Amino acid sequence: MTDGTTQPKPPRPPRRKRVVLADSRAPVTVLRTVLELEEQTSWAEEVVRGFIRTQFWTAVKLALLVIGTLGALPLVFFLAPGLSGVTVVGVPLPWILLGIVPFPLLFGLAYWYNVLAERHERDFVDMVEK
Numbered sequence: 001m002t003d004g005t006t007q008p009k010p011p012r013p014p015r016r017k018r019v020v021l022a023d024s025r026a027p028v029t030v031l032r033t034v035l036e037l038e039e040q041t042s043w044a045e046e047v048v049r050g051f052i053r054t055q056f057w058t059a060v061k062l063a064l065l066v067i068g069t070l071g072a073l074p075l076v077f078f079l080a081p082g083l084s085g086v087t088v089v090g091v092p093l094p095w096i097l098l099g100i101v102p103f104p105l106l107f108g109l110a111y112w113y114n115v116l117a118e119r120h121e122r123d124f125v126d127m128v129e130k
Contacts, residue, residue: 051124058116062109069105073097 077084077094086093 047124047128051120054120055117058120059113062113062116066106066109070102 073094084092084094088096
């Protein structure tokens, strides 16, 4: 008995995907370097350690920049007490500099760190692949 409606077709199974563990067209030096990284040889450990060190010191430098910038603001208001009486649109200047300005500053530095970290990663991958 048909009522004029069609039955939905059963979904097709997903197509099989070929997974290649090693590209046979890759240069031998790339494969050797990747193999050394996977086997964690002393050279590979030093390369990875250098990469981690670079990432760490980038983070430390930017953290010191944030601490120095935000830590200097209270010192500025202490050394120049006249700035505490300045108002911008009815809001005291210290409130603006300590309550609003840090957020765009932190966002900008976080974005800058992300750009630097990605550059370090690209440099690392380029070094490994050569």
